[in-house]
Amino acid sequence: xxxxxxxxxxxxxxxxxxxxxxxxxxxxxxxxxxxxxxxxxxxxxxxxxxxxxxxxxxxxxxxxxxxxxxxxxxxxxxxxxxxxxxxxxxxxxxxxxxxxxxxxxxxxxxxxxxxxxxxxxxxxxxxxxxxxxxxxxxxxxxxxxxxxxxxxxxxxxxxxxxxxxxxxxxxxxxxxxxxxxxxxxxxxxxxxxxxxxxxxxxxxxxxxxxxxxxxxxxxxxxxxxxxxxxxxxxxxxxxxxxxxxxxxxxxxxxxxxxxxxxxxxxxxxxxxxxxxxxxxxxxxxxxxxxxxxxxxxxxxxxxxxxxxxxxxxxxxxxxxxxxxxxxxxxxxxxxxxxxxxxxxxxxxxxxxxxxxxxxxxxxxxxxxxxxxxxxxxxxxxxxxxx
Numbered sequence: 001x002x003x004x005x006x007x008x009x010x011x012x013x014x015x016x017x018x019x020x021x022x023x024x025x026x027x028x029x030x031x032x033x034x035x036x037x038x039x040x041x042x043x044x045x046x047x048x049x050x051x052x053x054x055x056x057x058x059x060x061x062x063x064x065x066x067x068x069x070x071x072x073x074x075x076x077x078x079x080x081x082x083x084x085x086x087x088x089x090x091x092x093x094x095x096x097x098x099x100x101x102x103x104x105x106x107x108x109x110x111x112x113x114x115x116x117x118x119x120x121x122x123x124x125x126x127x128x129x130x131x132x133x134x135x136x137x138x139x140x141x142x143x144x145x146x147x148x149x150x151x152x153x154x155x156x157x158x159x160x161x162x163x164x165x166x167x168x169x170x171x172x173x174x175x176x177x178x179x180x181x182x183x184x185x186x187x188x189x190x191x192x193x194x195x196x197x198x199x200x201x202x203x204x205x206x207x208x209x210x211x212x213x214x215x216x217x218x219x220x221x222x223x224x225x226x227x228x229x230x231x232x233x234x235x236x237x238x239x240x241x242x243x244x245x246x247x248x249x250x251x252x253x254x255x256x257x258x259x260x261x262x263x264x265x266x267x268x269x270x271x272x273x274x275x276x277x278x279x280x281x282x283x284x285x286x287x288x289x290x291x292x293x294x295x296x297x298x299x300x301x302x303x304x305x306x307x308x309x310x311x312x313x314x315x316x317x318x319x320x321x322x323x324x325x326x327x328x329x330x331x332x333x334x335x336x337x338x339x340x341x342x343x344x345x346x347x348x349x350x351x352x353x354x355x356x357x358x359x360x361x362x363x364x365x366x367x368x369x370x371x372x373x374x375x376x377x378x379x380x381x382x383x384x385x386x
Contacts, residue, residue: 019168020186023346027175028335032079035106035178036336037094037114038171038343040268042164048197050089050148052160055127056117057087060094062127064118067109076109078102083109084336086328089145090267091347093328093340098178107181110172114165115189119158138214139259142276162191173343214278217286219380223270223348229361230373233312235273235324236362237300237374238262238293240311244322245374249296250277256284263324266344273377290378297374305367316359331355 028034041053061083063069076083081097094113096106128150135141167186172179222228239246239262246260259278264271277283284292315323318333325331327340338355345351365373 019166019170020182021171021346022179022182023171023173023342023351024176024179025173025339025342027177031100032081032335033098033100033103033106033175033178034335034339035096035098035103035110035172035174035182036339036343037092037110038173038340038347039092039114039165039169040347041090041092042196043268045089045148046197047149048152048156049160050146051150051152052148052157053089053164054087054131054148055124055150055157056119056161056164057085057092058131059118059123059127060092060113061085062118062123064112064116066112066116072109072113075105078105081336086340088266088328089148091344093343095336095339097336100177103175103177103181107178107185111182111185111189114170115186115191117161117165119154119161121154124154124157139276139278142214142216156197159192159194160197163194163196166191171343171346173339173346213280213283214276215283215286215289215383217275217289217381217383218265219273219377219382221267221270221272223350224345224353224358225350226353226357226361229358230365230369231273231377232264232325232358233308233362233365233370234373234377235262235264236312236315237304237308237370238275238377239322239324240308240315240320241322243307244311245293245296246275246277249292250284250289253296254284254292256289261322261324263326266327268347270348273381275381286381286383290381293378294375297371297378300367300371300374302367305365305370308370309363309365312362313359316355316362 025034042049045053061069061072063072072083076096079097079099079102084095086093094110096109098106131150135144167189172182222231224232236244238244239260246262250257250260257277257279261276263274265274277289311320314320315325315331316333318331318337321330323330327337327344331337333355341355342351345353
């Protein structure tokens with residue numbers, strides 16, 4: 001039985017209690033309770049602020065003066081699923097899954113970890129060392145993106161935390177039980193009001209091996225909706241499997257790459273289309289890549305269209321490891337992944353676009369609409385400079 005059928009989740013709209021946005025989701029099939037917290041990063045951020053954001057996000061599960069790390073994983077993992085922290089320069093996501101009856105425990109954990117950060121000199125020194133370590137490969141560095149200034153003083157990080165992590169910036173998505181357990185828990189959370197820092201310093205954009213050959217091409221972000229179904233299907237057609245265009249054209253036909261992916265990266269403004277390719281030899285230019293894919297797009301048939309729709313179905317159901325739908329990692333259709341989907345949907349104001357509704361819209365896309373969407377995407381792609 002498919003994951004989507006095992007666990008039906010319906011966005012019931014954002015429920016506001018005070019300043020925090022809350023979205024209720026349906027109970028999981030195994031009767032566990034999910035609580036997802038999302039905080040979008042302030043926009044825009046200079047290099048010092050990016051560094052502070054990265055230090056804050058990377059240290060959340062290290063614990064604070066109330067819950068040490070061992071307690072977080074012990075109390076927060078009683079359903080057999082470990083606490084999950086995902087973050088990028090765009091957003092911070094913190095998620096707990098509780099057994100029935102454990103709703104208040106995970107609610108207390110989320111409240112404590114977000115409102116009582118431990119950001120002393122010793123903790124920040126450890127986090128700086130962790131973040132300064134080179135990423136394992138060029139591919140990971142491309143996906144990670146811009147690295148901030150980590151040499152900032154402790155006081156700056158603490159002030160930035162007061163500006164970034166606030167009740168009005170928090171989105172909570174959860175089952176009825178976990179949301180009820182959060183009511184009133186954040187009422188004493190009153191961070192200091194601080195002004196944005198205006199000092200701008202340079203930041204390192206890329207941290208990969210010097211001898212790697214990797215290219216990242218990005219387009220402007222969009223919010224998923226019925227009108228953007230063709231764009232989503234276009235991303236599947238480009239990179240949704242070995243029968244998709246990137247693999248067939250860039251690897252099999254041209255021999256330019258040995259690894260290639262098309263993905264939708266979640267950002268504050270929506271999903272950002274991104275193509276990443278890697279080669280052991282010299283990479284083709286952006287113009288060569290785009291033209292080769294444009295030529296292949298003209299040859300897409302109705303049979304190809306149906307194949308891409310099948311790939312879209314497996315991607316949204318969670319059975320496609322090459323799915324372009326990402327929320328920091330490949331979407332797998334589990335209750336936990338679907339809670340993250342709804343958290344970003346709340347951020348984007350697109351709670352009505354569930355995985356099922358998006359797939360239904362994709363299945364109605366015509367051949368001409370798909371071709372136009374692919375060409376439009378390709379025309380927007382720009383190099384993300386190393």
